[in-house]
Amino acid sequence: MVAQHTEIARLVEQARAGRPRAVARLITLVENASPLLREVMAALAPHGAGAHVVGLTGAPGVGKSTTTSALVSAYRATGARVGVLAVDPSSPFSGGALLGDRIRMSEHVGDPGVYIRSMATRGHLGGLSRAAPQAIRVLDAAGCDVVLVETVGVGQSEVDIAGLADSSVVLLAPGMGDGVQAAKAGILEIGDLYVVNKADRQGADATVRELNHMLGLGEAREPGDWRPSILRTVASRAEGVPELVAALDRHREWMAEHGVLAGRRRRRAARELESLVVAALRQRLAELPSGGRLESLAEEITAGRLDPYTAADRLLDCLTAAAAPPH
Amino acid sequence: MVAQHTEIARLVEQARAGRPRAVARLITLVENASPLLREVMAALAPHGAGAHVVGLTGAPGVGKSTTTSALVSAYRATGARVGVLAVDPSSPFSGGALLGDRIRMSEHVGDPGVYIRSMATRGHLGGLSRAAPQAIRVLDAAGCDVVLVETVGVGQSEVDIAGLADSSVVLLAPGMGDGVQAAKAGILEIGDLYVVNKADRQGADATVRELNHMLGLGEAREPGDWRPSILRTVASRAEGVPELVAALDRHREWMAEHGVLAGRRRRRAARELESLVVAALRQRLAELPSGGRLESLAEEITAGRLDPYTAADRLLDCLTAAAAPPH
Incomplete structure (x- = not known):
């Protein structure tokens, strides 16, 4: 037990120094719901540095992985250290995340400022509500300035991700019947930022217009309310992505100024608890x-x-x- | 309190007599998580007649509503009384089921042998695990021989529906990249019957082949194992639908003969509990x-x-x- 205790302390120390293998081992403990997790979380507790947790959601085909990868590059260009969690809650049985989707991330392999991890939430969705915040804790303690949480799923998982993130980015693409889809999934109520990706395609203007309309952005708001941004990107060519980073930074600043950030984090901790x-x-x-x-x-x-x-x-x-x- | 008690007893009596308004009121109590539910469930407990609970799942666009409607007609042709629960777990905020999708059901309006209900599972998916079995209890006590549970959602909700049903039907359609989708959602492990709908479209043969391959239907099975059926339908013209009813009947008989039905129902009750x-x-x-x-x-x-x-x-x-x- 003493040996285990020392081992955990050493792992946490190495993770804090940014060693990818130590980060990987800690997240594996999280994923496997290891009995050692209690000790890992106790060791990590004092070391949260307050990474900006950004959730990315959207229907299959809108370009989530491409956008995430482009976001990683854009953040790296600002010198930030970036963690990526790709969560696949739609795969309850197989227990294996879809590595194929992660191929787009390969350009970041070997960059010591980027840590990428696919997580399958085994069993019930409840798995996400335990494992994802714990994995975020690991990446936070490991010195990530930003943690991008991308979900492969749709529906309820989007809402769960929104509960985890400081800032929720909802991705859409032109011509996918987005309007209806958006209304169905309730995503109009969770997004802090909306991104119309593949904005070089026909129908992008209509999608932006429809979003504007559905979000009621023309209407008056309370002075203390956040006004969701709508951005256009062509993530495959990195177009609009630096602007997305800037908008995310603005959202974070706005939350800090208005006392929203602390409240969101408290709610996240309460839910985890x-x-x-x-x-x-x-x-x-x-x-x-x-x-x-x-x-x-x-x-x-x-x-x-x-x-x-x-x-x-x-x-x-x-x-x-x-x-x-x-x- | 005495008045309420009498009221519940009367509602249950009327529901057992098949009065649609009483059934509707009881399901509304279920949906709203009424404090009276405890009493409703106590009154219903002795009256379960053992309706065949059939779950229908599949990605958007495969024709779930059309198939459900065609199934209702086919069951009605055999004289069976049919209940339909259309569950929409993808709409956690709005609390409103998508009535638009239900328009296809309109042909059954006015048939006293059919009861159709849309349910939105408010809040967390956990809502489904409470409300759906309770609504099934109501329909069962109301004398439905078959209860069709159709889910609008994808991913986790499919698995939850599979947990509810005696027989799980997984719907696919040609040319939707089904194979990959199927593998992702883990639906290959939950289906008792697979239906390739829109089977008059190009690619139907390929989809059936791929399913056959992925389900390992060519391989030897244990003597006591159910061999999932693969059926073809064109639900919009009711083609193949009587065969689907026959296959569902066979599955039910097989489960009863092999002691599987009682086990599934016990597991369902354990989960509900x-x-x-x-x-x-x-x-x-x-x-x-x-x-x-x-x-x-x-x-x-x-x-x-x-x-x-x-x-x-x-x-x-x-x-x-x-x-x-x-x-």
């Missing part, structure tokens, strides 16, 4: 004495002898009894 | 004395003074103390 508590309680449920307690109640329900709420009460009683200190 | 328990615990977390307990711990975390695991321990201690009976 809640998910750890719920996970611990789920664990206790699974470990309840008489093992099959959950299963035997489920049997009663399927047989129509018990309703689910009464069954839940019984489980809760067991749980409380199991969790209470002995008297 | 677990989600009710976790929801109750979340509720207790929110109601902890000193209100801001979660928030103040989150503050400590963001300030780097506390790591998330130690904070989770403290919350758990509070929770256990709050939940333990007084001594």
Whole structure:
């Protein structure tokens, strides 16, 4: 145990010095939900330097990976150290992230100022709510000035990513029926910045107009409200990407000035905390004495002898009894 | 309270008699997470008749609504009573299901043997794991022989639907890059039946071939394993749809013969139960004395003074103390 303790401390020290192998090993511990995570997080806690966490979401085909890669280059040009987390919550079974998509990132391989990692959130989406903030902690402590969190998924995962990020970038592309898609996914309520990528294609003006309309950008706002920006990029040629970096910097400054940044981070920590508590309680449920307690109640329900709420009460009683200190 | 009790009993009685307004009101209680749900579920518990729950999933554009509507007609032709739940988990904010998509269902309006309902799962996906099984209970008690659960979402929601259903139907269409999409979403591991819809289009043969290959249908299986069927339909002309009904019937029979049906239903009840328990615990977390307990711990975390695991321990201690009976 002492050896493990020393090992963790050394890993954290090396990660703080920016050693990619140490960063990689720590994120692997995160991904595998290692029993050592508790100690890793305790060792990392004092070392958060406040990286700007930027979420990138958008439907498949809008050019998320290309934009992320171009953003990395643009940030690197300003001297910033960059971490990239590519999260794939749509792959609950295989447990393997889509490395193919990451090929576009290959130009950054070998740059010591860039750390790129694909994460598959195994099992339920809940995995994202634990693993992603922990991986962000690792990259933050490792001295990243910016952490880009790109999600491959659609729908709920976008909302989860928005909950993680300081700044949420929603990507669209012309001619994909974006308007309707945007409304469906609720992304009009999560974006701090909107990017119409592939802006050299036909229909870009219409997409910008439609976005403007749907976001109600023509309408008056409260003085303290952030006015979402709409930018145009052609990420494959890096066009508009330095402007995106500038807009992200402005958003960060605005949040700091208006006390929004601290609030967002507190909410993020609260959510992470809640998910750890719920996970611990789920664990206790699974470990309840008489093992099959959950299963035997489920049997009663399927047989129509018990309703689910009464069954839940019984489980809760067991749980409380199991969790209470002995008297 | 007595009046409410009588009211619920009367609603359940009317729903069992197949009155659509009573069914509608009960599902509204489910959707709104009414405090009366506990009583509704207790009243419904003895009346489950064992409806065949069929899940339909697939990417946008494969023709899910059209197929569902055609399936309703085909089941009606056999005399079965049919319930349809169209779940939209991709709309966490708006709280409104996409009624536009439901227009295809209009041909069934006025048929007393069909009950159709759109459900938006407000807030987190967890909403689906509570509300959908409860709505299924209502339709089951109302005498539906079949309940079709169609999801508008992609990714995780497909997996959740698969957990709900007795039989999971995965829909694909030619020329949508299905193979890759299928692999991504993990749907190759959840389907009991695969349907290549729009089978009159170019590329249908290739899609069937690719599916066959990816499902490993050429390979030897264990004697007790279900061999997923691959069907072709043109749902807009009802072609292949009676065959789909027949295949679903075969799957149900196979499950009953092999003891698989009872196991699936027990797992479904166990999952529902677990989600009710976790929801109750979340509720207790929110109601902890000193209100801001979660928030103040989150503050400590963001300030780097506390790591998330130690904070989770403290919350758990509070929770256990709050939940333990007084001594």
